[in-house]
Amino acid sequence: MPMNVINVDNLTFCYNGLEAISNISFTVKRGDYLGVAGPNGSGKSTLIKNILGILKPQKGNINIFGQPLIFFHQWDRIGYLPQRISSLNNHFPGTVEEIVQLGMKKRNAIALKRTLEMMGIAHLANRLIGELSYGEQQRTILARALISQPDLLIFDEPTTALDPETREIFYSLTSEMNRTYDTTIILVTHDTGIIGKYARNLLYLDKKVIFYGTFEDFCTSPDMAGFFGSTSQHMICHQHDKTENNV
Ligand code: ADP
Numbered sequence: 347m348p349m350n351v352i353n354v355d356n357l358t359f360c361y362n363g364l365e366a367i368s369n370i371s372f373t374v375k376r377g378d379y380l381g382v383a384g385p386n387g388s389g390k391s392t393l394i395k396n397i398l399g400i401l402k403p404q405k406g407n408i409n410i411f412g413q414p415l416i417f418f419h420q421w422d423r424i425g426y427l428p429q430r431i432s433s434l435n436n437h438f439p440g441t442v443e444e445i446v447q448l449g450m451k452k453r454n455a456i457a458l459k460r461t462l463e464m465m466g467i468a469h470l471a472n473r474l475i476g477e478l479s480y481g482e483q484q485r486t487i488l489a490r491a492l493i494s495q496p497d498l499l500i501f502d503e504p505t506t507a508l509d510p511e512t513r514e515i516f517y518s519l520t521s522e523m524n525r526t527y528d529t530t531i532i533l534v535t536h537d538t539g540i541i542g543k544y545a546r547n548l549l550y551l552d553k554k555v556i557f558y559g560t561f562e563d564f565c566t567s568p569d570m571a572g573f574f575g576s577t578s579q580h581m582i583c584h585q586h587d588k589t590e591n592n593v
């Protein structure tokens with residue numbers, strides 16, 4: 347039976363009585379790479395926090411891996427990288443290796459070695475996190491999110507927190523996991539230039555759903571040309587075309 351990874355049905359969430367997101371519905375299937383875009387304050391992070399149970403949905407329903415959110419407990423199937431990782435405590439007395447292992451249920455030396463190498467931090471395994479550069483700390487946090495090869499990865503504006511070199515590693519890794527392991531990916535960003543390059547589906551929010559569908563549909567939609575102006579529409583679609591040709 348094909349199972350949806352995420353089902354959001356008519357979700358509404360208010361802060362202090364003010365709607366931040368309104369009547370959101372969409373579905374994410376196994377192996378999808380969904381881009382969630384929209385201007386600042388359009389409710390992207392609010393949506394993600396509802397999906398992750400950090401905020402409680404006030405109206406509507408969310409199902410994860412076929413289960414209603416309130417019954418879902420397999421959180422180790424989901425890797426999450428929040429918008430800000432600067433909250434990392436520099437005095438935390440953990441080594442790179444120890445922190446990355448927090449992302450694993452059981453110790454697995456091979457997976458640990460492979461992930462540290464993939465992220466280019468193997469040589470830092472025994473160093474304390476507080477002694478590292480910001481970029482090296484970012485890679486450690488990324489490695490923690492990726493190490494257990496979760497079925498679903500959710501990234502909220504990762505590129506605002508990542509330095510350019512780590513950003514490159516990040517995007518190629520997520521694409522590779524999506525292709526190789528069928529890992530489902532939700533990438534939130536306000537950078538619509540980059541989103542079309544990697545994601546296959548697009549959810550464009552502005553409190554409510556402005557567009558939800560494939561990039562192909564987005565790019566040929568007269569409604570979207572009207573909404574964004576054809577220049578912006580082309581900018582998003584240009585990136586997408588380039589990737590298709592390169593594969
Ligand atoms: P985005 O991630 O798209 O930038 P957010 O989901 O963070 O948008 O915010 C959506 C709206 O909700 C914004 O108007 C924001 O000011 C408001 N908001 C977000 N978090 C809170 C909060 N904790 N309390 C009150 N309002 C909030």
Ligand code: MG
Pocket residue numbers: 390391392429502503
């Ligand atoms: Mg946000």
